[in-house]
Amino acid sequence: MHPILVLVRKDFALFLRDKASISLTFIVPFALIYLFGQIYHVNSSDPGPSGIPVAVVNQSDNPAAARLVEALRAEKTFKVLTKFVNPDKTTRPLAEGDLRALMHADKFRFALVIPKDVIRPEDIGIHLRTYSNPRNAVEAETVEGILQKTIFSKVPELLGQSLQARARSYLGDARLDRFNTSIASAVAGAFGGDEADIKAHMADGELGFRRLDTAGASAPVAAQDSGDALSRIVKIDNVQVEGAGIKSPLATLLVGGWAMQFLLFAVTASATALFREKEHGIFQRVLSAPVTRGDILWSKFLYGICLGLVQLGVLFLAGHVLFGIEIGSQAGLLAVVCVFAAAACTSFGMLIAAVSPTPESARGLSTFVILLMCAVGGAWFPVSFMPEFIQRFSRLTLVYWSMEGFSQVLWARATLAELLPTLGWLSLMTAVVMGFSVWRFNRGRIFD
Amino acid sequence: MTAPLLSANGVVKRFGPLTALDGVSLDIAPGEFFGLLGPNGAGKSTFMSLVAGLRPPDGGTLTVAGAGVAAGSASARQALGLVPQHIALYEDLSAEANLRIFGELYGLRGAKLGERVDHALDAVQLADRRKDLVKTFSGGMQRRLNLAAALLHSPKLLLCDEPTVGVDPQSRNAIFDYLQELNRGGLTIIYSTHYMEEATRLCSRIGIIDHGKILALGTIEELLARLPFEEEVRFPSTAETASLAQELAANGEVSTVDGVHRFRPKPGYPMSSFYGLTEGHSLPARLFTSQRPTLEALFLQLTGRVLRE
Numbered sequence: 001m002h003p004i005l006v007l008v009r010k011d012f013a014l015f016l017r018d019k020a021s022i023s024l025t026f027i028v029p030f031a032l033i034y035l036f037g038q039i040y041h042v043n044s045s046d047p048g049p050s051g052i053p054v055a056v057v058n059q060s061d062n063p064a065a066a067r068l069v070e071a072l073r074a075e076k077t078f079k080v081l082t083k084f085v086n087p088d089k090t091t092r093p094l095a096e097g098d099l100r101a102l103m104h105a106d107k108f109r110f111a112l113v114i115p116k117d118v119i120r121p122e123d124i125g126i127h128l129r130t131y132s133n134p135r136n137a138v139e140a141e142t143v144e145g146i147l148q149k150t151i152f153s154k155v156p157e158l159l160g161q162s163l164q165a166r167a168r169s170y171l172g173d174a175r176l177d178r179f180n181t182s183i184a185s186a187v188a189g190a191f192g193g194d195e196a197d198i199k200a201h202m203a204d205g206e207l208g209f210r211r212l213d214t215a216g217a218s219a220p221v222a223a224q225d226s227g228d229a230l231s232r233i234v235k236i237d238n239v240q241v242e243g244a245g246i247k248s249p250l251a252t253l254l255v256g257g258w259a260m261q262f263l264l265f266a267v268t269a270s271a272t273a274l275f276r277e278k279e280h281g282i283f284q285r286v287l288s289a290p291v292t293r294g295d296i297l298w299s300k301f302l303y304g305i306c307l308g309l310v311q312l313g314v315l316f317l318a319g320h321v322l323f324g325i326e327i328g329s330q331a332g333l334l335a336v337v338c339v340f341a342a343a344a345c346t347s348f349g350m351l352i353a354a355v356s357p358t359p360e361s362a363r364g365l366s367t368f369v370i371l372l373m374c375a376v377g378g379a380w381f382p383v384s385f386m387p388e389f390i391q392r393f394s395r396l397t398l399v400y401w402s403m404e405g406f407s408q409v410l411w412a413r414a415t416l417a418e419l420l421p422t423l424g425w426l427s428l429m430t431a432v433v434m435g436f437s438v439w440r441f442n443r444g445r446i447f448d
Numbered sequence: 449m450t451a452p453l454l455s456a457n458g459v460v461k462r463f464g465p466l467t468a469l470d471g472v473s474l475d476i477a478p479g480e481f482f483g484l485l486g487p488n489g490a491g492k493s494t495f496m497s498l499v500a501g502l503r504p505p506d507g508g509t510l511t512v513a514g515a516g517v518a519a520g521s522a523s524a525r526q527a528l529g530l531v532p533q534h535i536a537l538y539e540d541l542s543a544e545a546n547l548r549i550f551g552e553l554y555g556l557r558g559a560k561l562g563e564r565v566d567h568a569l570d571a572v573q574l575a576d577r578r579k580d581l582v583k584t585f586s587g588g589m590q591r592r593l594n595l596a597a598a599l600l601h602s603p604k605l606l607l608c609d610e611p612t613v614g615v616d617p618q619s620r621n622a623i624f625d626y627l628q629e630l631n632r633g634g635l636t637i638i639y640s641t642h643y644m645e646e647a648t649r650l651c652s653r654i655g656i657i658d659h660g661k662i663l664a665l666g667t668i669e670e671l672l673a674r675l676p677f678e679e680e681v682r683f684p685s686t687a688e689t690a691s692l693a694q695e696l697a698a699n700g701e702v703s704t705v706d707g708v709h710r711f712r713p714k715p716g717y718p719m720s721s722f723y724g725l726t727e728g729h730s731l732p733a734r735l736f737t738s739q740r741p742t743l744e745a746l747f748l749q750l751t752g753r754v755l756r757e
Contacts, residue, residue: 281534285597288500288530288607289553290522448503 020364028368035375038387049385052143053108054078055131057096059116063204064161068114071153077146081108099131103241104412106404109133109384110143112151119161122169126159126234133242135411137250139382151234159233164203243411251323256406257379259315260399261370263345266311267304268366271349274300274446275359283447293447297438301346308342309335330409333416337405340426344398347434354440373397401425453478453513453527453605453636454499460507461494461660468494470660471508476638476653478604481631483651484640485743487753491660492640493533496609499638500530513604526554528605529598533613535590536597539583543574543593546582547600554601561600568596571626588619595623599630606630608639612646624650644743656747663750668743675741675749677701677712681722683735685709692729696722705754712745 001009015021058069073080083091084098099111111131118127128151134140168176184199246252274296277283286296316334319325327334352369356362374380376390377399383391394400405422408414441447452475461469469491476482484492497503498510501517501524510517515524537546547565556564569575572592574585582590595611608627612620627650631637641647647654648668656664656671664671677700683689685707693702693709699721700713713722719738726736748754 279534280539281532281536282538284497284500284502284532284534285530285536285550286553287502288525288528289550290525290555291553 018360020360023364023368028371031368031372032375035372035386035390038390039381039385049139049142050076051079051388051391052077052110052139052384053081054143054147055081055094055099055102055108055111057094057099057111057113058082059096060114060118061116062118062161065114065118068151071150072112072147075146075150077143096129100241103131103133104418106133106408106412109135109139110147112147119165123166128234128236129239130236131239131241133412134240135243135407136253136382136384139384142385148236151236160202161204243413246326246411251319251325252406252410253403255315255319255323255325256403256410257374257399259312260341260345260377260379260402261374263308263311263342264348264370264373264399265366266307267342267346268349268352268362268370270304270307271300271346271353272356272359272362272366274353275362278446287447293442294438296447297350297441300350301343301434304346304349305339305342308345309338312338312342325410327410330413333409333414333419334406336416336423337402337409337419340423340430341398341402341405343430344402344426344433347430347437348398350437350441351433353446354437354444373399376400378403398426398429401429450477451514452476453480454638455511456495456499456508457510458508459495459498459505459510461491461498461503462506468660469498469505472657472660472662473508474655474662474665476605476636478636479631479634481628481637481639481650481652483647483654484638484657485642485644485647485654485747486640486657487642490642490657492642492657493609494660495657496530496607496638496640499605500528500607501525526601527603528607529601529603531595531598531606531608531611533609533611535587535594537582537590537594539590540581542579542581543569543585544578546593547597550597551600556601564600564602568600571599572596573622586616586619587614588616588622591615591619592623592626595626604636606635606637608637610640610642612641612643644747648743654743656743656750658747658751664746671743671746672741675712675746676715677741679713679719679738680741680745681711681713681736681738683709683711683731683737688729689731689735692725692731695725703748705748710745710748712741 054072056069056072058065069080069082072078082094084094084102085091096113099113103109103111109132113129113131115127115129120127130147132140132144164176167179171179180199180202181195184195184202187193187198188195283296287293313335316325316327316338320327348369349366352362352366356365376386376394377383377397378394379399383394383400386394401422405419405426408419408422412418454474454476456472456474459469459472460467472491472495484495486492494503498505499512499517501521512524513527515521515527517524538549541549544565547568548561551561551564566575569578572595574589574593574596577585577589582593585593591611591614595608598606606627612623615623624646627637627639639647639650651668653665653667654671655662664674683692685693685704689709693704693711696702696711699717700711702712703710711722713719726733744754
């Protein structure tokens, strides 16, 4: 065999023996391709995100308003919430007064209120209110667009009612009835149809404006024009519940997400340095001194926290300088979240070192898990864009809770008390993972 | 009688089905230079790791300076220094930084630590390289620093686990000289090796270990006195010496190692008879070398194998 072929065969033989390389070559990209495919709904007949929680408060008794709620329910992007769950698990309809508190608690980030006076007799148009917590700009823009599209699909009906109401206020009931009868008679005479039926439709506001629906496939130019027109007719007052004064919501996500990813790589590399210290026989020397295995492990843990605190601090400071992330009075709480996030990351690094038999396998495993955890944990894109089964998995990742903490501090300007649940989850994860890692280390051979 | 500094009593250590140490008992007095001689896999490093408190024994007791090692006693650990087989240093740090770290682990601080580090670097002739990274050192320099790191806290007992593996002759001699100087200064040393020459040169008392058991224990003279002969004659194993070897077997023990016959005569066998036999076979005198028996011969006697197997 030619020497080149012999050497090629040798490389394949070595590759097949290197589980880390196989993992990085096939498993990691496959997992990420699958994940991205799920997020972008590749091969789906109905692309786009799904199941984003949107609260809807319908204060109007107008049947068209109820139909708007139904239209929102039918939109797969949204998971429409209309009930408030009491502590005793009983429910009642959501009220507008509930929205701020629930949004602050991150039960949902978008809400639509259809007020009692959605149609006002004094002017032509439709009045709606939205509440939002646009902590993730990409998510907010997507939700806003789809919400608008759904509302506009019901505008003609509501607008017809608005015109009828306006006419009623000027003409009175009797004259409006006569006006509608005349118009219905003329339409029936010119185009056919039942006069009474046409009159009933007119009274319900169905004036044939459906052709202006922006969702219509025909006449795209007209649809564009009608969209602009509808924007002027549909008056939506938006109330930004969180982060109203924050300049750089995207920067918080960007810096926090990438900082977490590279912190995980850094502390994992630090933890897997245990293998090198073992190979060099350093543990023999250290453990023959008045030092215990626990001292070694907890020193790694403490080092990881310090490294993480410094790294996150530097990166958020860079975010402040480069993108205007507003830290200011939240610096102390940000440091608290950074400590808890760094502790969780370090415990993860220790886990990788504890369960891996070799440094090579530790590298492969850590790369796989870190990228996967960052992807599903919301470090790269909003968790709400992912399928629901992945969203459930997201909450099991330390990246998710760390990102939550960063957003709470820098976006929602949360207090320490409000942060406690997030810090609690991070602490719980750290304790469980670190406890298991120490248990594994004490039963493994790394200190032999 | 002086209390032993190290006392091992029926020490057993198992790794799964393998019994690495099988009832090892020995006492080492203060000031001794004790050699643990045995082939690779004999149990030397396991014994050292147990004495250093790195692993607990599965049976028996081990005490250093009166304190039980297995319990992880701080006083026992403070009393001993370990020179591991590996170069157990942080190679990306300087020599001085390494010594400071290991000194601090033993509780040294401030001026005292600085003084000990200076002294250790001087002693191993690395004072002028103190700021250099360990990875820039030669193998011999790293071995010397490896030794210095174990001495910072002035231990009573120094455990040297094959500390000259891969060391050039010059550095090996420097290490030997330094260890002997330390021993003359009163430091008790346990030195494990599979090199008979090292044990013979350095150690005042030797334990021969194989398959986890101490086979013989004593001074070199005491050990050699256990051999049933005072002289060993070696000659090449060839066709022309084959019949001589057969005849000699009736008068002593003949073994063959690496193409060389070794004849160890029975007590009282006159060497004049041996030379008479060689003349009878018309073999030239240059084929034969006679020497005093060595520890290797004793090991062969005890185990039937040569030491390096």
